[in-house]
Amino acid sequence: SIWTGAMETKVTMRLDEIFALVLSVLTANGLSRDQAEAIADIVTRAEADACRSHGLYRVEGYVAGLRAGRVNPTAQPRVRRLRPALLQVDGDKGFAPFAANLARPHLIAAARENGIAAMAIARTHHFSALWADLEPLVEAGLVAWCFVVGQCSVAPHGGSTPLMGTNPIGFGWPRPDGAPFIFDFATSAAARGDVELKRLAGEPIPAGWGIDAEGRLTLDPAEALSGALLPFGGHKGSALSMMVELIAGPLIGELTSKQVAALGHRDDGPPPGGELFIALDPASLGGSAPAVAERFFLDAKAQPGLRLPSERRYVARSRSHASGVGVPSDLLRRIKALMPG
Numbered sequence: 244s245i246w247t248g249a250m251e252t253k254v255t256m257r258l259d260e261i262f263a264l265v266l267s268v269l270t271a272n273g274l275s276r277d278q279a280e281a282i283a284d285i286v287t288r289a290e291a292d293a294c295r296s297h298g299l300y301r302v303e304g305y306v307a308g309l310r311a312g313r314v315n316p317t318a319q320p321r322v323r324r325l326r327p328a329l330l331q332v333d334g335d336k337g338f339a340p341f342a343a344n345l346a347r348p349h350l351i352a353a354a355r356e357n358g359i360a361a362m363a364i365a366r367t368h369h370f371s372a373l374w375a376d377l378e379p380l381v382e383a384g385l386v387a388w389c390f391v392v393g394q395c396s397v398a399p400h401g402g403s404t405p406l407m408g409t410n411p412i413g414f415g416w417p418r419p420d421g422a423p424f425i426f427d428f429a430t431s432a433a434a435r436g437d438v439e440l441k442r443l444a445g446e447p448i449p450a451g452w453g454i455d456a457e458g459r460l461t462l463d464p465a466e467a468l469s470g471a472l473l474p475f476g477g478h479k480g481s482a483l484s485m486m487v488e489l490i491a492g493p494l495i496g497e498l499t500s501k502q503v504a505a506l507g508h509r510d511d512g513p514p515p516g517g518e519l520f521i522a523l524d525p526a527s528l529g530g531s532a533p534a535v536a537e538r539f540f541l542d543a544k545a546q547p548g549l550r551l552p553s554e555r556r557y558v559a560r561s562r563s564h565a566s567g568v569g570v571p572s573d574l575l576r577r578i579k580a581l582m583p584g
């Protein structure tokens with residue numbers, strides 16, 4: 244069915260139709276079925292949870308990375324256990340979702356065995372939403388963190404040219420009712436995808452999101468994309484972004500975002516890089532953490548108007564499973580045009 248929203252014409256698609264579309268476009272562009280399935284899954288979950296900037300909108304980027312020959316379409320990621328609680332994953336230059344799927348059971352096992360474990364995924368291409376990487380860990384009962392170095396586009400607090408990536412941070416806490424507390428966000432004032440969506444929609448960005456090439460605050464998304472985005476929270480967000488740059492870059496044997504930018508990839512696909520995970524089994528610390536935490540969440544929810552991170556996604560998810568997702572028809576056209584021949 245086709246309906247017209249406030250801004251654009253949309254087509255309602257079922258989640259299985261979205262999955263099948265992404266799978267067919269990626270495999271038709273030469274990506275192995277196992278990698279394509281992992282991406283189709285993550286894109287479909289983003290659409291289901293109304294995270295548009297990481298849904299179908301990303302498919303063109305995945306295909307661009309493939310067509311540029313940067314991404315290994317038949318990657319065979321390998322997991323090595325360096326120490327009892329330290330895992331290292333070589334993504335074989337493929338996309339990150341398949342490597343993460345393969346490695347996750349090892350991280351869960353190591354965290355349960357040792358109480359805590361860390362996993363470094365390197366030599367992949369990542370640009371999905373971090374909640375999707377965390378959710379299975381948290382559903383397995385673990386407290387988890389993850390970090391990714393994003394595309395170099397953020398000026399440090401006090402500076403005026405890009406030095407850091409959008410460098411997202413994710414955290415998850417398991418809850419007995421099965422709807423985990425998860426948050427994940429860029430350490431820039433806005434994720435790059437949101438700035439790009441503003442540019443595509445011809446809308447201004449809010450003040451504080453970016454500066455132009457001369458270092459002046461700008462409301463023009465195109466100017467911010469060619470100038471620099473800003474960290475959130477002034478010097479605090481800037482320092483967090485630097486932390487991510489270090490622990491999800493050099494610490495795991497990867498480059499900084501500026502070094503990646505210097506490689507000069509011109510396509511809009513995911514940048515080369517990795518991801519650091521830390522997972523902790525709350526049971527191993529003993530005590531009554533889950534019960535006390537539930538009290539904390541109850542107290543939070545007692546404040547009128549408050550919603551917890553992830554709640555918007557969970558509401559969107561049940562709606563999408565019942566009645567599908569509205570996909571902009573223009574985006575759908577562009578994705579279908581990615582089919583070769």
Ligand code: NDP
Binds near residue numbers: 434
């Ligand atoms: P947002 O500013 O949209 O914040 C997202 C987080 O904050 C979510 O957990 C969200 O929950 C929660 N949240 C938002 N509003 C509220 C509210 N009013 N009350 C309580 N919680 C709230 O995130 P960003 O735009 O910075 O990032 C968007 C996505 O982009 C993230 O998923 C991030 O992981 C991803 N990203 C990926 C990169 C990569 O290179 N792979 C780079 C940068 C970002 P809810 O989802 O329920 O709304």
